[in-house]
Every structure is written in structure tokens, then in C-alpha cells.
Amino acid sequence: MPQVTLTVNGKTSTVEVEGRTLLVELLREKLRLTGTHVGCDTSQCGACVVHVDGDSVKSCTMLALQADGATVTTIEGLAKPDGTLHPMQEAFREYHALQCGFCTPGMVMSAIDLVQKHPQGLSEKEIREGLEGNLCRCTGYHNIVKAIAAAQDVMHGRRSELQPAAE
Amino acid sequence: MYDFAYHKPTSVADAVKILSADPDARPISGGQTLLPALKHRLNKPTAVVDLSGIAELKGVKRQGDKLVIGALTKHMDVANSPEVQAAIPALAQLASGIGDIQVRNRGTIGGSVANNDPAADYPAAVLALDATVVTDKRRIAADDFFQGMFTTALEPGELLIAVEFPIPEKAGYAKMRNPASRYVMAGAFVAKTKSGIRVVINGAGPGVFRQADMEKALTANWSADSVGAVKQSADGLNGDIHGSAEYRAHLVTVMAKRAVTAAG
Ligand SMILES: Cc1cc2nc3c(=O)[nH]c(=O)nc-3n(C[C@H](O)[C@H](O)[C@H](O)COP(=O)(O)OP(=O)(O)OC[C@H]3O[C@@H](n4cnc5c(N)ncnc54)[C@H](O)[C@@H]3O)c2cc1C
Ligand code: FES
Ligand code: FES
Numbered sequence: 226m227p228q229v230t231l232t233v234n235g236k237t238s239t240v241e242v243e244g245r246t247l248l249v250e251l252l253r254e255k256l257r258l259t260g261t262h263v264g265c266d267t268s269q270c271g272a273c274v275v276h277v278d279g280d281s282v283k284s285c286t287m288l289a290l291q292a293d294g295a296t297v298t299t300i301e302g303l304a305k306p307d308g309t310l311h312p313m314q315e316a317f318r319e320y321h322a323l324q325c326g327f328c329t330p331g332m333v334m335s336a337i338d339l340v341q342k343h344p345q346g347l348s349e350k351e352i353r354e355g356l357e358g359n360l361c362r363c364t365g366y367h368n369i370v371k372a373i374a375a376a377q378d379v380m381h382g383r384r385s386e387l388q389p390a391a392e
Numbered sequence: 393m394y395d396f397a398y399h400k401p402t403s404v405a406d407a408v409k410i411l412s413a414d415p416d417a418r419p420i421s422g423g424q425t426l427l428p429a430l431k432h433r434l435n436k437p438t439a440v441v442d443l444s445g446i447a448e449l450k451g452v453k454r455q456g457d458k459l460v461i462g463a464l465t466k467h468m469d470v471a472n473s474p475e476v477q478a479a480i481p482a483l484a485q486l487a488s489g490i491g492d493i494q495v496r497n498r499g500t501i502g503g504s505v506a507n508n509d510p511a512a513d514y515p516a517a518v519l520a521l522d523a524t525v526v527t528d529k530r531r532i533a534a535d536d537f538f539q540g541m542f543t544t545a546l547e548p549g550e551l552l553i554a555v556e557f558p559i560p561e562k563a564g565y566a567k568m569r570n571p572a573s574r575y576v577m578a579g580a581f582v583a584k585t586k587s588g589i590r591v592v593i594n595g596a597g598p599g600v601f602r603q604a605d606m607e608k609a610l611t612a613n614w615s616a617d618s619v620g621a622v623k624q625s626a627d628g629l630n631g632d633i634h635g636s637a638e639y640r641a642h643l644v645t646v647m648a649k650r651a652v653t654a655a656g
Contacts, residue, residue, distance in 0.1 A: 227398060244398040244440065245430075268428050269573075271494065280468075280497040286427050287498065288420075290398045291442060339493065357574065358492030 229293045233258065234302030242289045249273045249284035251292070252299060260300040260330050264360070271359030274331040275299045281338035283358070300330035303337075312387065313337050316376035317369070320390045324363035332369055335359050340377045347377060393430045397439040402446060404551060408528050410441050411549040419443055419551060421464055421503035424495050449502070449553065452476055459483075459557045463502025468493070470501060480521070482563040482581070482655065486513050489567070491574050502552040505537075508544050508599065510630070511575035513567070516594035519602065520581035521563065524556045540599040560585045564655030566647045567595065570634050577635055578643035580651040582610065582619070589614070591648060596629050596640040606648055616649040 226241040233256060240255045252258045252275065264272030266285050273285040276298040303311035313333050316322070323329045339347065339355040347355065352373050353366070361369065371390070378384040399417075401407040411417050417439035420426050429435050443449060449464035452473045459479050461470060470476055471488035490496055490504075490513050504514040505525065518525070518534045525532045528551045537545045546552065560583040567579030576595030580603075583590050591606040609618045624644035631637035 244396045245393045247427075266431065268424065268495075271492075274494055281494050282497050283494045286424055288398065288423065288427070288440075288442075290400075291420075291423065291444065293400075335493065355493060358494040 227290060229289050231292050231295050231297055233297045234299060240289070244288070244290065246289040247285055248275070248277075248287045248289050248292050248297075251289040252284060252297070258299050258301050262327055262330055264327065264331075269358075269360065270328070270331070271335055272328050272331040274334040274359065276334060276338060279338075281335050298334075300333060303333070311337070312379040313340070313373070313376045315387055316372040316379070319387055320368045320372035320375060322364065322369040322372035328359060328361040328363075332356070332359050332361065336369075336373045336376070337380075340373065340380050343377075344381055346381065346383075347374070349374065393427075394433065394436050396437050398442065399439060400442040400445045404446060404448065404528055404553065407441050407443060407446065408549065408551060410439070411551070414439055415548060417441055419506075422466065422495075422499035423503075424491070424499040425503060425507050425509070443502075443551075454479060455556075457559050459559060460554050461501055461557065462554050463505075463552045464500050465502075467491070467496035467499050467501070467504075471496065479559045480557060480563060482565045482583075483517050483521070483557065485654075486517050486565045486581070489513065489569075501555060505555060506544060506546060506552045508538055508542055509575070510541050510597065510599050511570075511573075511577075511595050513565075513576060513579070513594065515600040516579055516581040516592045517557075517563075517565065518555055519600050520583045520585075520590045520592035521557045521560055522583075522585050522587050522590060523558070525552060526554045526556060527552055535602075538600050543599070558586060562655045564651040564653070566650035566654055568643050568647060578640045578647055580606075580644065580648040582606075582648065582651040582655055584614070584655075591619070593624070593644050593648075596624070596644050598628070598630065603644070603648070610652065614652070616652045619652050620645060620649040622648070 230239040262272040264270035268286040275284045418437040420440045449462045453460045467487045467490045476484040525537045563583040565581045568577045578596040579594045581592045589610045591603045594600045605622045624641040626637040626641040629637040
């Protein structure tokens with residue numbers, strides 16, 4: 226069987242896969258990183274978004290073998306070892322940006338890529354457009370957009386702490 | 393998905409060798425079309441040949457009065473390319489509106505043009521800008537390349553290497569997206585090129601097509617009003633749950649007007 230060697234959340238692994246094994250299957254079933262979800266499996270919902278070499282991609286629409294040699298970050302790789310959440314995770318909590326939480330790992334990964342690629346800052350409209358590849362069946366998106374707007378200020382160092390959500 | 397063998401050649405010559413030895417092997421670029429199709433078992437390749445290791449297929453180059461875009465260049469890289477933004481801003485804008493960020497981070501111009509989905513964006517630009525499709529065997533004029541729904545002049549095993557876009561005097565693109573799938577419902581790419589004014593419609597019909605009446609109207613008078621006076625017939629256009637053929641015909645004129653306004 227073919228082998229893939231890749232670095233996931235800082236740890237390098239070599240895994241046997243089939244030609245058809247998807248990156249999301251490698252992450253969930255071989256590495257047991259089940260934070261990355263499969264919502265649709267038809268490339269539309271974004272629940273499976275991870276970062277591959279610094280870009281957000283749908284891990285259900287990439288072969289595991291296509292990730293050979295790549296550096297991958299999943300939702301499990303965001304918090305610090307002491308449990309301190311990434312500012313985007315903290316913002317999703319503070320702004321009540323999730324209900325059932327199924328879309329959340331993908332939303333957070335897409336949001337971080339979006340913010341990192343726009344150091345000049347994003348308007349509300351740009352945040353909404355940037356989330357086109359992520360579907361949420363619960364929240365109606367408004368609080369997700371607010372969370373991302375708040376997190377970008379912390380990620381770009383414009384605020385040292387997250388602006389608290391209005392009561 | 394059925395299983396298949398996986399190859400990752402590092403040169404065009406090696407890729408072509410694998411593909412010609414096995415007629416059931418398929419190239420994979422971004423996989424944003426091929427993998428969803430394989431999951432639906434629409435296709436059963438014995439092997440996929442990953443082109444992503446072939447460096448010569450990547451990147452944008454300005455060559456005199458042309459832009460040459462390698463087949464493996466991702467939508468995101470075309471959208472963000474300073475060369476494309478400077479020479480053909482309508483093309484950068486088109487690339488920035490394909491699918492969503494995650495699709496643009498993987499999908500490539502070569503995959504999109506080779507696939508020729510009637511609702512895809514790139515084929516409209518390739519045809520309207522009178523581009524040349526370069527393969528491992530030959531050079532194909534855009535007018536001969538697109539042959540209707542999901543059909544092109546590419547022969548089995550023939551690899552798309554690059555697309556050469558002559559830089560137009562001006563160009564503009566406008567589309568109405570399907571709000572759910574984000575593919576094109578109807579779009580128009582208009583261009584003033586060395587070979588004349590070209591108007592191409594995508595999304596609305598079974599494949600991209602040139603709109604001769606609109607080309608005539610814009611040649612006589614380059615303005616949104618002039619193209620806005622041309623009605624598109626609904627005959628042969630796509631009708632589905634997202635919109636009737638008549639609705640798409642109406643959209644064609646609206647998109648053509650917007651494209652001319654965008655071109656300036
Ligand atoms: C959710 C979603 C939304 C999308 N929205 C849009 C949209 O709005 N507009 C749009 O235009 N597209 C859209 N797409 C399609 C996307 O742009 C694809 O990336 C593109 O159509 C195919 O490019 P690819 O590199 O992914 O090709 P692949 O999927 O790798 O290949 C597609 C086909 O082309 C063949 N092929 C690939 N490379 C070559 C080559 N160099 N030479 C010869 N044959 C080759 C393959 O064998 C396959 O048959 C969307 C896709 C998804 C999943
Ligand atoms: S599971 Fe990958 S896009 Fe929905
Ligand atoms: S929180 Fe339930 S799908 Fe988004």
C-alpha cells in the first residue's frame with residue numbers, strides 16, 4: 226500500500242493509505258483527529274476545512290496522497306498546550322458563534338485563514354463573502370461574523386484582549 | 393469511490409507516458425471537479441496522475457503582448473497575480489469569483505478549461521479573449537477548443553499545458569451566480585481584442601458560445617445601451633429548477649450590459 230508522510234499539528238507521521246483515501250479520512254480514521262468533521266462529502270459545506278501548507282482547503286476534496294510532504298493544521302492544533310484557546314476559538318465562545326457546533330471546526334479554520342490573509346482588516350461584507358465555502362444550519366451566521374470581526378483585532382495586534390460581546 | 397493507483401510524475405513527458413500507456417488513467421490537478429465526480433462513481437479510472445509535482449506547469453508569465461498562464465496555476469494565484477491584475481483585470485476578477493476560497497486554493501485553470509463545465513467561469517474568458525490552448529502536442533485556438541457540454545478538442549491522454557491570453561484593449565465580465573452552488577447561472581465576458589469585439593455567454597447554454605448579434609451591436613457602438621437592446625433567444629438555453637430558459641435568456645442581456653459597463 227502507498228505511504229504518506231505528513232506533519233499534522235507539528236507531529237510528523239507516516240501512514241499507509243489507499244489511492245482513494247481522502248485527507249479527511251486519514252485525519253479522522255488513521256490519526257484519530259476527529260475534530261475535523263464531514264458534513265456533506267460533496268465539497269460544499271466546509272465542515273472539513275483544514276490548513277495545508279498555510280492555505281484553507283476542504284479535506285474531503287483532497288487525496289491523502291496529495292498531502293504527502295505537507296504541513297497540516299487541524300482544529301486540534303490551534304490551542305496552546307496549556308489549553309489557552311486561539312483568539313478565534315475564544316471569540317467564537319465569547320460571541321456565541323455556535324449552537325450545535327458541527328460546522329464550527331471548519332468555520333474556525335476558514336476564518337483564521339481569511340484573517341491571516343487580510344492583515345489590513347476585513348469589513349463585515351468581506352467576512353461574509355469569505356465564508357461562502359462554509360455552511361451553518363443553526364446560527365444564521367450573524368454571531369459568527371461578529372466573532373471573526375472581534376478576533377481579527379486580537380490576531381493583528383490591534384487589541385491585546387478580545388472585545389467582550391455586548392450583554 | 394472506487395480505488396485506483398496514484399502516480400506523481402515530475403515532468404510532462406513522464407505524465408504523458410503514464411497516460412498513454414493506460415487509457416483508463418486520468419490526470420488530477422486541483423481535484424475540485426474530479427474528486428466529487430469520483431465520489432459519485434461517475435467515473436472509474438484505474439489510476440490518477442497527479443500533475444502537482446510538475447513545476448513547469450505553474451505560474452503566470454508576461455510574454456510581450458500575451459499573458460501565459462500555466463495549467464496548474466490555482467484560481468487564487470491568478471486572482472492575486474500582479475501581472476494578471478495589471479494586464480487583464482477582468483481575468484483576475486473572474487478568478488477571484490470562482491466558487492469559494494477553499495475551491496480557489498486548490499482548483500486550477502487547466503482543470504477548469506479541460507473540464508468545460510457549461511456553468512464554469514474560465515471558458516468564457518478563454519473564448520472571449522481569443523486565447524490559445526497549449527497542449528503537450530499542439531496549439532488550439534479557443535474557437536476550435538470548446539465543443540459543447542463537457543466536451544473539448546483534447547484527445548484522451550492529451551495534457552493541457554498552458555493558456556495564452558493576448559492582452560485585450562479592454563475586457564469585462566459579469567455573472568449571476570446560483571446562490572447555492574455558486575456556479576454561473578448566466579454570465580457574459582466582453583472584450584475588445586485585436587481580432588475584433590467578442591462577446592461570450594456562459595452558464596446559460598449547453599456550453600460557452602459567442603453571441604454574434606451582441607458582437608455586431610458593440611462593434612457599431614461600444615456601450616451598455618447598445619448591447620442592452622439585443623435580446624437573447626431562449627431556444628436551446630438551459631432550463632432547470634434554478635431558472636427557466638426564458639429567465640436565463642433575460643439574464644444574458646443584463647449580464648452583457650454589466651460586463652460592458654465593467655470594461656469601461
Ligand atoms: C463547491 C464548488 C464550487 C465551485 N464553483 C465554481 C464556479 O463558481 N465556477 C467555476 O468555474 N468552477 C467552480 N468549481 C469548479 C472548480 O473551479 C474546479 O477547480 C475546476 O472546474 C477544475 O479544476 P481542478 O484543477 O480542480 O481540476 P480537476 O478536478 O483535477 O480535473 C478536472 C478534469 O480535468 C482533467 N484535467 C485536469 N487537469 C488537466 C490538464 N492539465 N490537462 C488535461 N486534463 C486535465 C481531469 O482529468 C478531470 O477530468 C467549483 C467547485 C466546487 C467543489
Ligand atoms: S465535508 Fe468537505 S465540504 Fe462538506
Ligand atoms: S452551529 Fe450547528 S451547523 Fe453551525
